Amino acid sequence: MDFHYADALTHLMGHVVKLYRHNVDLLLQDYDVFPGQPPLLLRLAETDGQMQKELARRIHVKPATLTVMINRMQKAGLVERRPDPHDQRVARVYLTEKGRRAADAVKEALRTIENRCLEHFSLEEKLLFRRLLKQMLDDLEAFRNEIGK
Amino acid sequence: MDFHYADALTHLMGHVVKLYRHNVDLLLQDYDVFPGQPPLLLRLAETDGQMQKELARRIHVKPATLTVMINRMQKAGLVERRPDPHDQRVARVYLTEKGRRAADAVKEALRTIENRCLEHFSLEEKLLFRRLLKQMLDDLEAFRNEIGK
DNA sequence: TACTTATCATTAGTCGACTAACTAAAGGAG
DNA sequence: CTCCTTTAGTTAGTCGACTAATGATAAGTA
Numbered sequence: 001m002d003f004h005y006a007d008a009l010t011h012l013m014g015h016v017v018k019l020y021r022h023n024v025d026l027l028l029q030d031y032d033v034f035p036g037q038p039p040l041l042l043r044l045a046e047t048d049g050q051m052q053k054e055l056a057r058r059i060h061v062k063p064a065t066l067t068v069m070i071n072r073m074q075k076a077g078l079v080e081r082r083p084d085p086h087d088q089r090v091a092r093v094y095l096t097e098k099g100r101r102a103a104d105a106v107k108e109a110l111r112t113i114e115n116r117c118l119e120h121f122s123l124e125e126k127l128l129f130r131r132l133l134k135q136m137l138d139d140l141e142a143f144r145n146e147i148g149k
Numbered sequence: 150m151d152f153h154y155a156d157a158l159t160h161l162m163g164h165v166v167k168l169y170r171h172n173v174d175l176l177l178q179d180y181d182v183f184p185g186q187p188p189l190l191l192r193l194a195e196t197d198g199q200m201q202k203e204l205a206r207r208i209h210v211k212p213a214t215l216t217v218m219i220n221r222m223q224k225a226g227l228v229e230r231r232p233d234p235h236d237q238r239v240a241r242v243y244l245t246e247k248g249r250r251a252a253d254a255v256k257e258a259l260r261t262i263e264n265r266c267l268e269h270f271s272l273e274e275k276l277l278f279r280r281l282l283k284q285m286l287d288d289l290e291a292f293r294n295e296i297g298k
Numbered sequence: 299t300a301c302t303t304a305t306c307a308t309t310a311g312t313c314g315a316c317t318a319a320c321t322a323a324a325g326g327a328g
Numbered sequence: 329c330t331c332c333t334t335t336a337g338t339t340a341g342t343c344g345a346c347t348a349a350t351g352a353t354a355a356g357t358a
Contacts, residue, residue, distance in 0.1 A: 005191045005256075008263050009275070010169050012282045015209060017166045019289045020159050026296050035316090036344045042154045053306060060164060065345050067308055072343075089306045089353050107154075114157050116292050117285045125281060126158070132278050133161045136266045140168045143265050147175050184346090185314045202336060214315050216338055221313075238323045238336045 020113065027109040031102045032076045036069060038106045044079065044095045045103035051090045078102055169262065176258035180251045181225045185218060187255045193228065193244045194252035200239045227251055 005011050025035050033041065039059040044050070050058075056066040070093060073079045078099035084090040095103060118126060154160050174184050182190065188208040193199070199207075205215040219242060222228045227248035233239040244252060267275060 005188065005259060008259065009267065009279060009282065010166070010259075010263055011188075012279065012286070013162060014166050014169075016282055016285050016289065017159075017163050018209065019286065019293065020163075023289055023293050023296070026293065034343060039154065039160075051306080060167065061344085062346060063307065064309085064347080069344075071308095087306085087354075091307070110154060110157065110159075113289075113292065114159055117288045118158065119288065120284050121281065125277075128274075128277065129281050130158060130161065132270065132274060133158065133165055135269050136165050137161070137168065139266045139268065140165065140172055140262075143262065144168065144172050144175065147172070183313060200336080210314085211316060212337065213317080213339085218314075220338095236324075236336085240337070 020117065023113050024106075024109055027112065028102075028105060031105050032078065032098075033102050033106065034072070037073060037078075038110065040066075040069065040073075041078070041095070041099065041103040041106050042110075044093065044099070045107070049082075049092045049094050051084065051092055053090075055093060073099075169266065172262050173255075173258055176261065177251075177254060180254050181227065181247075182251050182255065183221070186222060186227075187259065189215075189218065189222070190227070190244070190248065190252040190255050191259075193242065193248070194256070198231075198241045198243050200233065200241055202239075204242060222248075 021035055024038060028038070040055065043055060043058050052066050052070070053063055056063045059066075061069075070079060070081065074081060077096055080094050080096055081091045082094060084092050121129065170184060173187060177187070189204065192204060192207050201215050201219065202212055205212045208215075210218075219228060219230065223230060226245055229243050229245055230240045231243060233241050270278065
């Protein structure tokens with residue numbers, strides 16, 4: 001039996017994720033918020049003043065990526081960096097007022113879209129869906145560890 | 150009730166897709182194939198000599214993106230461009246021998262990973278999973294059309 | 299204390315993706 | 329036939345993400 005990528009579940013899922021991000025972006029276009037920034041804004045809204053390494057880990061991004069993102073967001077006035085008083089190596093990141101407003105808009109947008117794209121799901125379906133995703137994640141992580149770091 | 154992005158299904162799904170791509174990449178690192186290229190190679194393996202516009206549509210990418218991708222893949226010797234004899238505007242894209250080998254490796258890698266990350270799914274679960282994803286896709290598309298193209 | 303190692307962050311370079319502005323060829327309307 | 333419009337593709341500039349190499353501070357050890 002042949003393998004057709006166009007029919008693969010992973011392909012379909014990739015398409016969903018892409019369209020999801022595009023929709024988020026459309027709702028946020030008046031807030032100086034760019035496509036990769038919503039997760040970061042949400043994390044900062046939860047816990048302000050985290051160190052970059054920690055932030056990077058939480059949004060599943062490498063520290064080098066975060067450095068550049070934060071440079072841009074600082075320039076846009078969404079966040080600011082303040083040095084840690086006890087350790088000169090670490091830079092802690094804080095939301096500005098504008099950043100806080102943006103984070104609120106992000107929360108609203110995500111709630112809207114998440115509701116919208118799950119509106120035809122029953123509660124059982126949501127739970128099953130989550131369980132299946134979690135299973136995939138575990139299996140993918142196991143596989144990654146097999147084929148080397 | 151509060152909205153926590155970390156618990157959102159869309160967040161989880163994004164994480165799965167990212168890890169999936171990373172695993173594909175790990176399996177393909179000896180073939181001069183870069184992260185965005187597998188879908189393109191598969192499409193060309195199915196139908197060689199497509200015009201760029203059509204290819205772009207099929208892999209869900211803008212024509213401008215494809216131009217740059219193909220430049221790089223041409224430089225890497227994976228594909229080649231040949232002008233269409235009946236329409237001087239269109240450039241048709243063909244796999245080279247190396248490209249065909251790479252496409253085979255991609256097929257093998259995707260099959261492996263897809264099997265691996267669905268190995269704990271029953272047939273019913275796979276079908277349901279697909280149905281739910283399809284539903285999400287439809288709802289997201291409807292929503293995108295609402296908030297303006 | 300001085301040297302070495304580990305940790306946090308940044309820089310440089312590359313690939314993936316997008317938008318906007320542009321070139322060039324093909325097709326139509328008058 | 330000439331002008332206008334549409335269509336295919338490219339270029340330029342930006343953002344997201346990664347790796348590898350570097351700087352700078354902290355912590356551990358001889």
